[in-house]
Amino acid sequence: MPREGAAAEAGPDPAADPRTNIYLPRLAVVDRVVDEIADVRTLFWHFEDPEAQRAFRQFRPGQFAQVTVFGTGEFPASLPASPTEAETFFTVRQVGSCTAALHRLRAGDRFGVRGPYGNGFRMDDFAGQNLVFVAGGIGLIPLRSCILYALAHRSQYGRILVFYGAKTPRELMYRENLRSWEEAAGIECHLTVDQPGEGWTGHVGVVGGLFKKPGVQVPIENTTAFVCGPPVMFRFVIRDLTGMGLSPQRIYSTLERYMKCGVGKCGHCCIGVAYVCLDGPVFTCEQIQKLGEDI
Amino acid sequence: MRARILASHQIGRILERLRRDYEVFAPFQGRGRDTFFDRVTAENQDQVQLHLPNPYYPPKRYVLPHLERLMTMRREGAEWRIEPAPDVQPRAIFGIRSCDVAGIRHLDRFYLGRQFLDPYYARRRRGLFLVNVVCTDLERDINEECFCVCADTGPAAAEGFDLQLMDLGGELLVAAGSAAGEAFLADPMFQRGTPEHLERRREILERTRRSFRATTGWFSATVRYITRGDVLDATWTEVGHRCLECGGCTYVCPACTCFTVSDRPTASGEIERVRLWDACALNGFTRMAGGFNPRRAVHDRRNRRFFRKLAHYFIQRELSMACVGCGRCDAVCHGEVGMPSVIEMIRRATSKAISAPAAPAAAAAAQPEPGRKT
Ligand SMILES: Cc1cc2nc3c(=O)[nH]c(=O)nc-3n(C[C@H](O)[C@H](O)[C@H](O)COP(=O)(O)OP(=O)(O)OC[C@H]3O[C@@H](n4cnc5c(N)ncnc54)[C@H](O)[C@@H]3O)c2cc1C
Ligand code: SF4
Ligand code: FES
Numbered sequence: 001m002p003r004e005g006a007a008a009e010a011g012p013d014p015a016a017d018p019r020t021n022i023y024l025p026r027l028a029v030v031d032r033v034v035d036e037i038a039d040v041r042t043l044f045w046h047f048e049d050p051e052a053q054r055a056f057r058q059f060r061p062g063q064f065a066q067v068t069v070f071g072t073g074e075f076p077a078s079l080p081a082s083p084t085e086a087e088t089f090f091t092v093r094q095v096g097s098c099t100a101a102l103h104r105l106r107a108g109d110r111f112g113v114r115g116p117y118g119n120g121f122r123m124d125d126f127a128g129q130n131l132v133f134v135a136g137g138i139g140l141i142p143l144r145s146c147i148l149y150a151l152a153h154r155s156q157y158g159r160i161l162v163f164y165g166a167k168t169p170r171e172l173m174y175r176e177n178l179r180s181w182e183e184a185a186g187i188e189c190h191l192t193v194d195q196p197g198e199g200w201t202g203h204v205g206v207v208g209g210l211f212k213k214p215g216v217q218v219p220i221e222n223t224t225a226f227v228c229g230p231p232v233m234f235r236f237v238i239r240d241l242t243g244m245g246l247s248p249q250r251i252y253s254t255l256e257r258y259m260k261c262g263v264g265k266c267g268h269c270c271i272g273v274a275y276v277c278l279d280g281p282v283f284t285c286e287q288i289q290k291l292g293e294d295i
Numbered sequence: 296m297r298a299r300i301l302a303s304h305q306i307g308r309i310l311e312r313l314r315r316d317y318e319v320f321a322p323f324q325g326r327g328r329d330t331f332f333d334r335v336t337a338e339n340q341d342q343v344q345l346h347l348p349n350p351y352y353p354p355k356r357y358v359l360p361h362l363e364r365l366m367t368m369r370r371e372g373a374e375w376r377i378e379p380a381p382d383v384q385p386r387a388i389f390g391i392r393s394c395d396v397a398g399i400r401h402l403d404r405f406y407l408g409r410q411f412l413d414p415y416y417a418r419r420r421r422g423l424f425l426v427n428v429v430c431t432d433l434e435r436d437i438n439e440e441c442f443c444v445c446a447d448t449g450p451a452a453a454e455g456f457d458l459q460l461m462d463l464g465g466e467l468l469v470a471a472g473s474a475a476g477e478a479f480l481a482d483p484m485f486q487r488g489t490p491e492h493l494e495r496r497r498e499i500l501e502r503t504r505r506s507f508r509a510t511t512g513w514f515s516a517t518v519r520y521i522t523r524g525d526v527l528d529a530t531w532t533e534v535g536h537r538c539l540e541c542g543g544c545t546y547v548c549p550a551c552t553c554f555t556v557s558d559r560p561t562a563s564g565e566i567e568r569v570r571l572w573d574a575c576a577l578n579g580f581t582r583m584a585g586g587f588n589p590r591r592a593v594h595d596r597r598n599r600r601f602f603r604k605l606a607h608y609f610i611q612r613e614l615s616m617a618c619v620g621c622g623r624c625d626a627v628c629h630g631e632v633g634m635p636s637v638i639e640m641i642r643r644a645t646s647k648a649i650s651a652p653a654a655p656a657a658a659a660a661a662q663p664e665p666g667r668k669t
Pocket of ligand 1: 064073074075076077078079091092093094095096097098099100141142255256257258259260281582583
């Protein structure tokens, strides 16, 4: 490392400058808050500083940000919006102290954001491929960005299929998107719930069951799949897809690990030989199996 | 190497000179065998010694404080102001041992390397002046647990210091390792060295090297075993059983890097964000909201520490091993699962399993796949 040592030659303080201080959150403003499903809320927001806003908008689907709620702490949250959309937002489930504090924010409130971090999905790598998205519950949060990105670049991809399941019809997220995907040409969207009711006329059962629904044909040749959801669902869907002939190298998912820094320094997210915050959160199923921890 | 000479009783002149530009820290002797780093002042300067056991609490904290304020957040009406913690005074460490110099070099590669530069580490590091003292006193400097010779970090550091002092007996050989060190050597207090001085240096180093306990010469074999996943599950389980989960090994380690971050209110009504050393050996390290913990069993976590430090992948990633052979973790561990002990356990069990001609199938079955359970 080039270093001169003497105090006089020290140069400017890298912690004082927001451009070099990676730990410094930038101020963000809540635009509006929307209730998604029970305990899950979507907050639309923008940076106070237009320059920060412009820089941040370069994010990739699948990346995440570190969110500060003043007085409580910081936590990682995915970027469910596609960079092709006009607005940026977080969709967060209330599980602990920071997420609960985020839920208390209202339009006009300030909070802090830094990022974007993580590898994200390299959407160009999938050009010409069929894209199969499989999500369970809030697993749709990280995949939503990819789906919208793919639809915004529709001609670059083959077929686009979405399989999404939740416990009950009430727990289906992003309902407006689901409705438009069900109706739109160019995307095949199939929904299921574990427990019907409330006038549900759609499919009932686990997500993997949708693959065998009459009229559904899941492409395997020239196909990349994206799977996000609770661990049990994940294991079954992977078994189904690989059983149908899809290679684990062609199945992508995102890993969730305890995180403190988001930039590869605090060590919390390190599993096997990977730092989830730097090398992930997007991994292929093959990589995940090699990392060797519970998903 | 441009070497200079100074009479041993004149180390005060070096300290004096350092204190003009830096806040200076050096190891001091406590009441018993204990030693600790402390700030050097006009009052205690004459108590600074060249030879004493390396303090357990490593000088790492001068670049990575045990607890460090990162920023404060203050409400101003509807607005919030986020203010990074102010810059620090430049510091010098006098009497840092070669293992700890290697520790700081490892931290440099970790915190300043890869995509992101850690600004708080960087600012403490850029003003830091290191005066390395070579361990030559077999009684005072070198402990039972020391194994720098195996980690290839000592007894004399090859790089990473600004100045290096070596006791030739009555005289100090002083060498510079940086431009700042060179500038320091220009001071008229130093005399020119002779070939005879260098010859004495060589002899003393030779003698010192020979006086280490030899059993840890298996470092490289252990690196290979761990990297290939050859280590028996039974060995990890044994390490796990012995670990009391005190976290002590990580707190004394000059090469450990993990931290956690916490926000808390200050007396003046602001919120401060601090970071503190953390330990992968502790149960909460990976536990997520809702209670899910991907790394549950204690031997998974012990295993993690050694894998992170010794797997070839990480050695390549940082271009140095996250163990510098200081032996501190062995000295403080109640369960005798510090680094040199574990290296020895792994070496014995694994080499036996690998060379055992009987029941090769059973041995293979007991081995985790490469990369499993890390
Ligand atoms: C890459 C990534 C993207 C994520 N995206 C989303 C999202 O879009 N929506 C959403 O609702 N949740 C998301 N999560 C999970 C979310 O980060 C945790 O639910 C959240 O950190 C819990 O914080 P808490 O303060 O409410 O809980 P507490 O239990 O009070 O946790 C305290 C701190 O521990 C850490 N922590 C605890 N659990 C987790 C965890 N599961 N993952 C990471 N850090 C944790 C955080 O630093 C947190 O601030 C994501 C996690 C990761 C790793
Ligand atoms: S692992 Fe143990 S011996 Fe190695 S540097 Fe850390 S404290 Fe010293
Ligand atoms: S979150 Fe800190 S290293 Fe990944």
